[in-house]
Amino acid sequence: MNAIEIRNLSKSFRGLYAVNHLNMTVPIGAIYGFIGENGSGKSTTEKIICGLIHPDGGSVKLFGREHTDPDVCAKAGVLIEAPGCFPNLSVWNNLMLQAANLSIRNTEKEVVKVLKMVRMEGAASNKYKNCSLGMKQRIGIAMALLGNPTLLILDEPINGLDADGMRIMREVLVDITRNYNCTVVISSHILGELEKIATHYGIVRSGKMMKEMTATELKASCRTYVAVRAKDRNRTKAVLACKFSRTEEDEAGYIRVYDRITPEEIVTHLYENGILVSEIITDRIGLEEYYIDLIKEGR
Numbered sequence: 001m002n003a004i005e006i007r008n009l010s011k012s013f014r015g016l017y018a019v020n021h022l023n024m025t026v027p028i029g030a031i032y033g034f035i036g037e038n039g040s041g042k043s044t045t046e047k048i049i050c051g052l053i054h055p056d057g058g059s060v061k062l063f064g065r066e067h068t069d070p071d072v073c074a075k076a077g078v079l080i081e082a083p084g085c086f087p088n089l090s091v092w093n094n095l096m097l098q099a100a101n102l103s104i105r106n107t108e109k110e111v112v113k114v115l116k117m118v119r120m121e122g123a124a125s126n127k128y129k130n131c132s133l134g135m136k137q138r139i140g141i142a143m144a145l146l147g148n149p150t151l152l153i154l155d156e157p158i159n160g161l162d163a164d165g166m167r168i169m170r171e172v173l174v175d176i177t178r179n180y181n182c183t184v185v186i187s188s189h190i191l192g193e194l195e196k197i198a199t200h201y202g203i204v205r206s207g208k209m210m211k212e213m214t215a216t217e218l219k220a221s222c223r224t225y226v227a228v229r230a231k232d233r234n235r236t237k238a239v240l241a242c243k244f245s246r247t248e249e250d251e252a253g254y255i256r257v258y259d260r261i262t263p264e265e266i267v268t269h270l271y272e273n274g275i276l277v278s279e280i281i282t283d284r285i286g287l288e289e290y291y292i293d294l295i296k297e298g299r
């Protein structure tokens with residue numbers, strides 16, 4: 001059984017597909033990175049999963065049951081766009097109100113629990129309007145966590161966060177999946193950050209699922225390369241391009257060679273051509289470059 005199983009899902013707005021026969025599988029316990037260009041249908045899919053909009057066709061199952069089943073609906077927590085909070089109320093009172101709306105029992109205990117889960121215990125008395133963006137995003141997650149969901153859908157929760165805000169958010173999301181048995185779907189354009197926590201990925205394009213893969217599969221299919229730096233960059237680039245078939249200069253000024261080659265062979269070849277290497281590293285491309293390659297292939 002999977003946390004989410006979507007088959008053939010479609011939704012059009014004014015005759016144009018926002019979601020086009022999309023399939024998606026999210027295993028239980030995953031942190032599922034949902035990726036795609038602007039307008040590719042991520043938010044629409046997430047809204048359908050949560051029952052906020054009706055699809056034109058297809059099926060959505062959550063934990064093996066129809067997503068419209070009220071028992072299974074109650075298992076999903078959602079943060080799409082900003083949380084609906086009252087700016088002049090404290091964080092505590094906002095959460096208490098939401099807990100009351102959801103008819104949650106033991107409200108105080110629940111609110112204390114979710115505040116702890118999002119590392120906001122010390123800020124409960126702050127007025128919502130005085131919270132930083134990072135805090136507001138975490139309050140949104142706390143709201144979504146009320147009622148003990150086993151599935152959390154988060155639409156771009158790390159947008160605009162600074163390095164420390166990102167780090168806290170990473171810790172919170174990993175903690176939620178590991179220690180509270182929650183499955184998380186998170187859409188984001190910040191692929192470098194997503195890569196640090198995601199266990200699975202779904203890449204959408206024009207409303208269709210282009211590729212689903214695990215983090216291990218991603219790693220295995222990311223090209224490896226040797227990158228060198230030398231004083232005369234242009235000559236280094238030319239000498240390497242003459243001998244190897246796949247070379248390019250990266251943003252940091254390293255010349256990368258993607259051929260199956262050892263660093264020793266590269267250093268020797270450059271030395272024989274009168275070039276002394278000042279730096280050499282071996283690495284593999286990350287999610288961001290993999291994604292760009294995939295999108296280019298699909299064009």
Ligand SMILES: Nc1ncnc2c1ncn2[C@@H]1O[C@H](COP(=O)(O)OP(=O)(O)OP(=O)(O)O)[C@@H](O)[C@H]1O
Pocket residue numbers: 013014017018036037038039040041042043044045
């Ligand atoms: N309520 C709506 N009415 C009309 N068109 C809509 C509506 N909601 C979404 N769309 C359209 O559906 C398409 C998919 O939008 P969606 O918001 O799902 O994309 P997204 O992948 O979340 O994009 P982004 O990365 O920018 O958030 C877009 O072309 C959008 O303009």
Ligand SMILES: [Mg+2]
Pocket residue numbers: 042043044155
């Ligand atoms: Mg969106």
